[in-house]
Amino acid sequence: MTVLVTGTAGFIGFHVASAVLDHGETVVGLDNFNTYYDIRLKQARAERLRDRPGFTEVRMDLAESAGVLDLMATHRPRLVIHLAAQAGVRYSLENPRAYLDSNLVGFFSILEAVRAHPPEHLVFASTSSVYGANTVQPFSPHHGADHPLTLYAATKKANEAMAHSYAHLFGVPMTGLRFFTVYGPWGRPDMAPILFTRAMLAGEPIKVFNNGKMARDFTYIDDIVAGILAAAAHPPTPRPEAAGTPQAPQALDPATSPIAPFAVHNIGNGRPVELMTFISVLERALGVQAHKHMMPMQPGDVTGTLADVSDLTAATGYAPGTPIEEGVARFVAWYLDFYGDPRRSA
Incomplete structure (x- = not known):
């Protein structure tokens, strides 16, 4: 099928996209190649995909609604996996407009396109950041997520509400996945693993926020991909029983819907790792001692994240299993191969 x-x-x-191609499916890949971070990394990823049979690359901005609509009409994919977005929590303080254009207008383009040419399922990326000021751990999709702390998180929460309305009105099954701290080979250079690794290899200090008193549900990329594909294979259906009866109505569950084929799931590891532990694992993998620059908490940050993934496991069999030591070792091997080791040329 076409995805x-x-x-x-x-x-x-x-x-x-690589995993879908490995399964023998056809992939139409859309990206606008924005310059939020080093375009050379994006180009290197794209080059690896271009060499794969069954892959078609489309360079387009999601805000171009007419173009996205034409793309759906031309290829008629049976499955849409929407992962494009303006990412980054701290960058939303610097360039909020980028989040409106990409995450709201761009998502609207996707919704209108699947309305006109319905696939069997739309899976879209949300984020653990939507939990915001919620302090109940582990984070559960059955809990409220109504107090986002950044514009990035607010746009993703809006995506979930927009998706539910379209799923209800037009009957297209839609699943939102709230990602928890994804890491691994080919990762983003604005995230801690690459920032720390680059600084440590250069003998420079790393910035450790909240004086290291942080924990994150670090989730290895292969586990994330497995969860996405598992969710894609299980479109949601309305759950009218969730509303109760006229005689005994129930409060609506944020994770499901009694009237729409819609669901929201956490997708994480379910085992938080303290930031200082992550740094220690990275030090051992690199054979380098980190020079730590302790800093206060940053605006919009939270001290800890822990995902309750039981719903996704029950619905799909999702079972993340990559230990942090193994995941970091694979990441470091990729980093040294892709960026090189400055110690060898010193």
């Missing part, structure tokens, strides 16, 4: 994957020059989109 439309957006964001294929990005970290997760590249890995998802």
